[in-house]
Amino acid sequence: MALFAPLDCRHHFFLPVGQGHTLYVEESGNPDGIPVVVLHGGPGGGCSPFLRRFFDPQRFRIILYDQRGAGKSLPLASTDHNSTDRLCQDLETLREHLGLSRWMLFGGSWGSTLALAYGKAFPGRVTAMVLRGVFLCRPRDLDWLYGEQGAARLFPEAWQALLAHCPPGPGTVLERYHRALIGEQARDYARPWCNWESTLALMNLAAPGAAEDGELCMARQEAHYFIHGGFLDRPLLDGCEALTMPVEIIHGSRDYVCPPEQAWALHRVLPNSRLQWVDNGGHSSADPAIAEALVAAVARIATGLRS
Template sequence: MALFPFIDCHHAFYLPVGDGHQLYVEESGNPDGVPVVVLHGGPGGGSSPVQRRFFDPREFRIILLDQRGAGQSRPLAETRNNTTMHLVADLEAVRAYLGIDRWLLFGGSWGVTLGLAYAVAHPSRVLGMVLRGVFLCRQQDMDWLYTASGAARLFPREWKAVNAPVAAFPGNLLERYAEGLAGPQAREFARHWCNWEAVLAGMSPLPAGPGGDDELCMATQEVHYFRHQGFLEQPLLDACAGIVLPVEIIHGDRDFVCPMDQAETLHEILPNSVLTKVAGGAHSASHPAIADALVEAVKRIHKRVMA
């Protein structure tokens, strides 16, 4: 992969944002470079040091943060006072605290959803966007993931495996996992939940057992958000139509978490967007072909916003 070498962060801190939440934030790269904020997936996915490697540290001021209830943010896996509008307000709080006027958004999967919601709410604060593995959070997109008529048809054995642990609970898959995750075996249910997504993302599932903090965050937050249609005030496509910010979209044609039609549909309504379809590319940013495409997209967006 053509990723940049690992670099250490030079500034890490917790930012209180109200309601008992504290965001974990870190900076690396050039303090005088183009600011870029990385929006992780999930919800609940958390940030990772590898996410710095998509950016030339000589050119970019790289900001990683863990969204409410995710990663190293506090409290762990908290869903109270945790909606998309809270996350958008948190981004504004981080931007203002760091003294940044405008920044680039770099988001994948749920990070695309959040990035678009932020750009709609605060267009004057956005230089441009790099979006990977587009997730629009429509009902049809959630049906693809969590009903028998979607990805379950491609992975029937794994679909059976994610349903089996919650078979005794009533309701749809999201409702059944909400009940399981609220009980004493939450970490076991979290492992099963995350294994389903891992399979769709082209990764190997883990053996049954209690999930770690990252799995608990991911499962709890995803179920919380997707039971409420992502807490979106209006459909993203309607809200985004006509946005003229420069946008680079990267999407793999083997992405079984977010099928290609989501990227194509978003590209059609954003007049200043470029869609790169990655042959053989899966959902994860760590997939070699996707990672290479992201590095090139970051280079292109840098040229576009600096022109």
């Protein structure tokens, strides 16, 4: 199934959520349609107009927003009062502001992490989920990303490039980048950080230079969340067996950011989940095969939901 045509934003606004944070929110599609909120990746990735194209605009009320410190939300790249439980509460604030009793969640990568955390905290508010590139944020998953025995063994040249730009000082790669990404030279370190992830996602790399705002948000917030284990008070899979809403899981067989075992582990504990492997699919939602699978998964979910 093909992506839907590019869709303009119908309405946008800024929503204060406390602790000095204000979220950027936009709506598209049918205001009386099935409400779906899109949870972007990262943390810190921000939303893109591309993410509207997975939904039939005649059937869905499409809600995109930038999480704390990401995209157009304010303050830019802020990690103050920025944790998973606060992101979950922000979703509740947004839902209540929009006057919705329940909504569907659509999340990829870190967005899948947040969707599961929110679903466990507020299960009665979730009608269904579509999850892509599942990220469980376990210690082993972080070791895969930033340890010498993980993805570094598949992409040795890119790993050496990350190490070549690694900030000086004691500690692991993650610890050293975390310190630098909250310092005055943060933009110098954000681009190498993001290029490492782009390598694993099979995406084009940015040329050497100072990071732009989007890269700064992504790098700073990823390091902030990952150094704290995603701010999860218990393993993400714990309690997922109680989530009975329909869940579609889409995962690429060549996802080097989030190895496929994570999707399999989640599928095994979710009682009403469907897992679709995408042969040769990567991590990005822009991967044509992944995008096609996501459109089909959203359509399947929609058949069981009322607008």
